Amino acid sequence: MRKNPKRWSEWLQQTVFVGPGLVFFLLIVVAPFFMGFYYTFTEWNGLDPANAKWTGLNNLQWVFTDDSRFWLSFWFTTRFMIVSVVLTNAAAFTLALMLNRRLKTRNVLRTVFFLPNVIGGLLLGYIWYFIFVRGFGTLGEKTGFGWFELSWLGTPNTAFWGIVIVFVWQTAGYMMIIYIAALVGVPKELLEAAKIDGASRGQVLRSVIVPLIMPAITVCLFLTSSNAFKMFDLNLSLTSGGPGYASESIALNIYREGLVNNRYGLGTAKAMIFFIAVAAITVTQVLITKKREVEA
Amino acid sequence: MPERNRYSAGLLAVEAAGILLALLFLSPFYFLIVNSFKSLGDILRNAAALPAEWGLDNFRKAWTAIDFPTVFLHSLAVTGLSVIGLVIVSSMTAYRIVRRPTRFNRLLFTAFVAAMIIPFQSVMLPLMRITSVFELRGELYGIVICYLGFGISLSMFLFHGFIKTVPQEIEEAAVVDGCSPYGVYWRIVFPLLKPIVVTVVILNVLWIWNDYLLPVLVVNAKFTTIPLAIQKFFGQYLRKWDMAMAALTLSTIPIVAFFLLLQKHIVEGITAGSVKG
Numbered sequence: 001m002r003k004n005p006k007r008w009s010e011w012l013q014q015t016v017f018v019g020p021g022l023v024f025f026l027l028i029v030v031a032p033f034f035m036g037f038y039y040t041f042t043e044w045n046g047l048d049p050a051n052a053k054w055t056g057l058n059n060l061q062w063v064f065t066d067d068s069r070f071w072l073s074f075w076f077t078t079r080f081m082i083v084s085v086v087l088t089n090a091a092a093f094t095l096a097l098m099l100n101r102r103l104k105t106r107n108v109l110r111t112v113f114f115l116p117n118v119i120g121g122l123l124l125g126y127i128w129y130f131i132f133v134r135g136f137g138t139l140g141e142k143t144g145f146g147w148f149e150l151s152w153l154g155t156p157n158t159a160f161w162g163i164v165i166v167f168v169w170q171t172a173g174y175m176m177i178i179y180i181a182a183l184v185g186v187p188k189e190l191l192e193a194a195k196i197d198g199a200s201r202g203q204v205l206r207s208v209i210v211p212l213i214m215p216a217i218t219v220c221l222f223l224t225s226s227n228a229f230k231m232f233d234l235n236l237s238l239t240s241g242g243p244g245y246a247s248e249s250i251a252l253n254i255y256r257e258g259l260v261n262n263r264y265g266l267g268t269a270k271a272m273i274f275f276i277a278v279a280a281i282t283v284t285q286v287l288i289t290k291k292r293e294v295e296a
Numbered sequence: 297m298p299e300r301n302r303y304s305a306g307l308l309a310v311e312a313a314g315i316l317l318a319l320l321f322l323s324p325f326y327f328l329i330v331n332s333f334k335s336l337g338d339i340l341r342n343a344a345a346l347p348a349e350w351g352l353d354n355f356r357k358a359w360t361a362i363d364f365p366t367v368f369l370h371s372l373a374v375t376g377l378s379v380i381g382l383v384i385v386s387s388m389t390a391y392r393i394v395r396r397p398t399r400f401n402r403l404l405f406t407a408f409v410a411a412m413i414i415p416f417q418s419v420m421l422p423l424m425r426i427t428s429v430f431e432l433r434g435e436l437y438g439i440v441i442c443y444l445g446f447g448i449s450l451s452m453f454l455f456h457g458f459i460k461t462v463p464q465e466i467e468e469a470a471v472v473d474g475c476s477p478y479g480v481y482w483r484i485v486f487p488l489l490k491p492i493v494v495t496v497v498i499l500n501v502l503w504i505w506n507d508y509l510l511p512v513l514v515v516n517a518k519f520t521t522i523p524l525a526i527q528k529f530f531g532q533y534l535r536k537w538d539m540a541m542a543a544l545t546l547s548t549i550p551i552v553a554f555f556l557l558l559q560k561h562i563v564e565g566i567t568a569g570s571v572k573g
Contacts, residue, residue, distance in 0.1 A: 114555075120505070258420075
């Protein structure tokens with residue numbers, strides 16, 4: 001009996017501290033996630049939620065055999081992810097190397113390169129939409145530079161590169177910040193020792209700096225690949241998936257299957273495939289780069 | 297690579313290259329701003345030129361077309377309440393998990409962290425069902441609850457990492473002095489968490505303020521945040537570039553101002569957040 005008040009107080013504390021967070025988490029993330037497993041196997045129009053008809057593997061079968069548009073979006077998204085991960089990180093790393101030196105304008109430049117990140121993807125997409133449609137046209141006329149005169153959002157190929165440009169422009173500054181933080185942490189003695197040993201700049205970069213900042217590389221690759229694979233806002237405002245469905249990301253495809261076609265069951269089935277793909281890609285990538293991390 | 301010597305020619309070249317790149321980086325904002333002051337005719341004639349006269353007409357029209365004061369307040373309310381809620385709820389959860397690592401709490405921690413790889417699109421359709429069953433649709437508290445649910449994983453994770461480094465001795469002393477467990481948390485631990493609170497606030501403000509998809513799904517017409525208003529504007533008045541550019545400029549001002557004011561903290565917050573993430 002004497003122990004009871006204490007146990008009661010422990011219970012109360014557990015409930016007060018953890019309870020609210022747990023409830024929101026269960027309600028908003030966990031429950032929908034598991035409901036998704038169920039709806040994957042049903043025909044459900046979303047309007048009449050009580051009436052989800054169990055149809056077994058029908059949705060998955062349809063997605064895998066008849067839905068070429070989904071696979072087109074899958075292929076588009078994969079290509080987009082690979083290209084933008086490489087370009088974003090190359091750009092971010094180069095900027096970080098530049099801004100890690102004692103430039104007079106260093107702080108201003110960091111601010112400038114980071115700026116696109118604070119504005120939402122949707123707004124940035126519309127700003128660039130204007131630039132592709134009107135701004136580039138004007139620049140083409142004035143400079144006679146054919147590159148500007150392309151129909152940037154009008155052909156599958158240019159639309160792809162158009163979105164890549166905007167994505168890299170938006171994301172590079174964020175990754176740059178992470179790389180700069182890592183570069184600052186590289187011990188100066190090691191760099192000097194390498195220099196004294198006669199290592200060239202390239203060698204120092206490859207054999208000293210890169211291995212030491214591997215944790216930052218892991219994080220940046222993880223962030224860019226998952227963001228690129230989940231791209232939605234930019235896609236919607238820049239091309240709406242066009243021309244045709246040539247630049248439709250998986251996220252946009254799922255959204256439309258549910259909200260435009262009212263096929264929630266099918267949309268959920270795709271969302272599950274999407275989840276598995278995202279999880280597989282990000283986990284593999286983190287495992288690979290984690291292995292290469294070293295201690296200073 | 298650190299340079300030991302003084303300002304050299306090489307450094308000057310890097311500086312010049314950096315400035316040029318920065319100007320190129322800023323050019324989209326140049327297009328945005330100059331065109332928001334021009335008439336439609338001038339925009340169509342030459343989108344790159346400076347405006348013949350800097351009139352505020354577009355801004356006046358855009359202000360009413362997107363009902364800027366209302367959508368601004370909605371964005372502010374949604375972001376403010378969600379972020380305050382996230383700080384309170386996730387810091388408390390993290391504190392308990394760190395200080396009482398029972399089997400249940402450790403499992404909970406793993407679940408929160410694992411959930412971070414679930415993409416929003418994977419849960420959004422069933423979520424719509426949940427939000428209608430619990431009548432969260434179209435209400436301010438409804439969208440705030442959604443943000444609490446989605447934001448708690450990362451915020452809790454950041455607090456967790458930080459709280460682990462906070463020494464426990466002061467808490468024990470306070471208990472000896474007769475402080476309640478809740479008092480210990482709010483009066484002693486929470487004030488020590490300030491650096492990580494700043495990080496959590498910043499990361500969540502940037503995300504929630506700019507989010508488009510969740511509001512589309514759960515707010516109906518009642519709570520139109522800035523991204524929703526812009527999207528509607530482009531749906532209705534496609535190619536009314538004069539008004540559109542002014543609306544976009546107006547909408548980017550609040551968050552850019554937030555950024556410029558808190559720059560230093562934002563950079564630190566992202567650095568701290570990423571190393572932990």
